[in-house]
Amino acid sequence: MARLNPINIGGVMVSNATLHNFDEIKKKDIRINDSVWVKRAGDVIPYISEVDKSKREKNYKEFKIPNKCPCGKFQIIKLNNETVQRCNGGSKCPINMLSL
Numbered sequence: 001m002a003r004l005n006p007i008n009i010g011g012v013m014v015s016n017a018t019l020h021n022f023d024e025i026k027k028k029d030i031r032i033n034d035s036v037w038v039k040r041a042g043d044v045i046p047y048i049s050e051v052d053k054s055k056r057e058k059n060y061k062e063f064k065i066p067n068k069c070p071c072g073k074f075q076i077i078k079l080n081n082e083t084v085q086r087c088n089g090g091s092k093c094p095i096n097m098l099s100l
């Protein structure tokens with residue numbers, strides 16, 4: 001999720017937007033503190049359609065994919081045929097990212 005400065009879109013205050021996965025963040029080149037265009041349709045979670053790069057400052061950092069799971073016991077891995085990162089602890093992970 002992207003945490004946004006709350007903005008009213010079509011009568012609804014929006015403060016979160018889905019980022020889908022790290023590939024999407026990379027593809028759209030979304031960085032921390034970026035100004036973004038957010039789209040919202042019906043009940044679908046709002047998403048970032050585009051980054052306004054004219055408002056980007058030099059010091060805006062790219063997202064880093066964590067290499068440790070928040071459970072603290074296992075590593076974050078990405079299988080070649082999948083688009084999302086997972087804890088390599090599988091069912092032994094107390095957070096069990098598979099269910100998120």
Ligand SMILES: [Zn+2]
Nearest residue numbers: 069071087093
């Ligand atoms: Zn874990």
